[in-house]
Structures are given as structure tokens and as C-alpha cells.
Amino acid sequence: MKLTVLGSSASSPTRTNTASGYLVEFEGKRILMDAGPGVFMKLAAIMDPGSLDAVVLSHTHVDHCTDVLALFSYMAYGPSGPIPIPVYAPEGARDHLAAFARAGKDHVFHQVLDFREQQPGDEVWIGPAHLRFGQAIHPVPALVTRFDVGSGALTYSGDTGPGGDLATLANDTSLLLSEASLQGVRDHKTFPHHLTAVDAGELAAWAGVRELVLTHIPAAMDPEVSIEQASSVFDGPVRYAAPGSTFEISTTR
Numbered sequence: 001m002k003l004t005v006l007g008s009s010a011s012s013p014t015r016t017n018t019a020s021g022y023l024v025e026f027e028g029k030r031i032l033m034d035a036g037p038g039v040f041m042k043l044a045a046i047m048d049p050g051s052l053d054a055v056v057l058s059h060t061h062v063d064h065c066t067d068v069l070a071l072f073s074y075m076a077y078g079p080s081g082p083i084p085i086p087v088y089a090p091e092g093a094r095d096h097l098a099a100f101a102r103a104g105k106d107h108v109f110h111q112v113l114d115f116r117e118q119q120p121g122d123e124v125w126i127g128p129a130h131l132r133f134g135q136a137i138h139p140v141p142a143l144v145t146r147f148d149v150g151s152g153a154l155t156y157s158g159d160t161g162p163g164g165d166l167a168t169l170a171n172d173t174s175l176l177l178s179e180a181s182l183q184g185v186r187d188h189k190t191f192p193h194h195l196t197a198v199d200a201g202e203l204a205a206w207a208g209v210r211e212l213v214l215t216h217i218p219a220a221m222d223p224e225v226s227i228e229q230a231s232s233v234f235d236g237p238v239r240y241a242a243p244g245s246t247f248e249i250s251t252t253r
């Protein structure tokens with residue numbers, strides 16, 4: 001399984017990094033995981049977005065979902081006509097994005113984006129990948145996502161505060177892609193809906209993950225500081241989800 005970081009900037013795209021978006025590839029399948037502003041162009045630079053197998057959205061905050069609308073236009077109005085694509089997303093995502101696209105019930109939007117809304121605890125299969133969804137702690141419906149392919153597992157936090165299902169879903173995962181929106185000491189009163197780098201490290205240690213990749217780091221923060229802080233509580237390798245970087249996850253024992 002291969003993870004490619006299309007963009008990893010928290011809250012907004014920057015000159016050098018788009019907002020959240022990741023390509024997950026395994027055994028010929030290609031899944032777009034989150035689609036913040038700028039992600040569609042990054043994706044189109046490395047593959048034909050029309051050949052994606054599915055989209056997985058962690059939640060519908062702007063920095064994680066708006067380029068699903070770009071993908072919709074591409075899939076709807078291309079030369080080969082509307083191409084349907086499954087979209088796994090939290091509850092309410094379909095209505096939220098359809099309203100933005102001003103898509104009534106007969107609109108081509110619904111032919112193209114085949115929303116399959118998920119609840120925490122739901123499981124689906126995409127080819128050989130077993131996906132499990134958990135509860136994220138966030139002000140809108142939001143999911144933690146785990147992919148298992150063979151013996152390899154990837155867990156993605158989406159945006160979440162401490163608690164919820166991230167720690168249990170990440171149990172024994174090969175690679176934990178965790179948000180680390182904050183640095184330093186947790187200010188729970190002000191930021192209950194995001195993790196510090198130390199939170200991400202503690203969670204990785206508790207869950208016994210093999211490798212921690214930090215993402216959703218605001219542009220004003222130095223990722224090296226986040227890595228240092230996470231590494232103070234987690235012994236395994238910690239890396240930054242730099243835009244354009246790739247991570248291989250072995251799926252064989």
C-alpha cells in the first residue's frame with residue numbers, strides 16, 4: 001500500500017502546500033482521501049482523476065472537502081459523460097455538498113457522486129481493502145479511517161481532539177497519519193478539537209503503531225519542532241507529511 005501526500009496544510013492552502021488530500025494505492029486501486037482546496041490539481045498532475053476508485057472524506061470542513069466539487073465537475077462534464085464514483089463520508093456530507101453545488105434531486109451531481117454515508121463503527125470493503133470508520137472528536141460529524149490490506153494497515157485521524165476512536169482504531173497499525181495541529185502544552189479549553197504533537201506521539205505509543213506521520217501542521221509552525229515533540233513520547237520513527245512525499249506500507253508478512 002502506498003500513501004502519497006497531495007497536500008497537508010492545516011486550515012488553508014498556502015503557496016507551497018495545498019490543504020488536506022492524500023492518495024492511497026493498493027493492488028491497482030486508487031482512493032482519494034480528503035480533498036481540500038488545491039488537491040484536485042495535485043492529483044491531476046500525477047494521474048487521471050477519472051480513474052479513481054473511490055473518495056473517502058473525513059469531514060466537511062472546507063480544508064478537507066471543497067475539491068470534491070472540482071472532481072464532480074471533471075467527472076460530470078468530461079468527454080465520456082458522467083462517471084460515477086463512490087464517496088464514503090460522514091453523515092450529512094451529501095446534503096452539505098449538494099447544497100453548495102445547487103444540485104436539486106435530479107441534478108447530475110447525484111449521478112456522479114455516489115455518497116455512502118458512514119457512521120462510527122461501520123465497515124466497508126474496497127477491493128482487498130477493509131475499511132473501518134471511527135468517531136473523531138470534532139465540531140461537525142467527522143470520522144477516523146483505518147485501511148487494512150493484507151498485513152498492512154494505515155490509520156488516518158482526520159481532524160480530531162483527544163478521545164474518540166482514534167487510539168483503538170490505530171491499534172497495531174503500520175502507519176498512523178495523525179493530525180498535529182498544535183505544538184507545546186495542550187490548551188484543552190481553547191482547542192478541544194485538535195491534537196498537539198505530543199498527543200499524537202502518546203497515542204502512537206499507546207496504540208503500538210510502527211510509524212507515525214504528522215500532518216495538518218499550520219504553515220506558521222516548523223514541522224521539525226512537531227517531530228521533536230512527538231518523538232519525546234514515542235520511540236518509533238516520526239516523519240512529516242511533506243507535500244509530495246510518499247510512504248510505503250508493506251502488506252505482506
Ligand SMILES: [Zn+2]
Pocket residue numbers: 010011061063064159216
Ligand atoms: Zn482541518
Ligand SMILES: [Zn+2]
Pocket residue numbers: 059061138159
Ligand atoms: Zn476540521
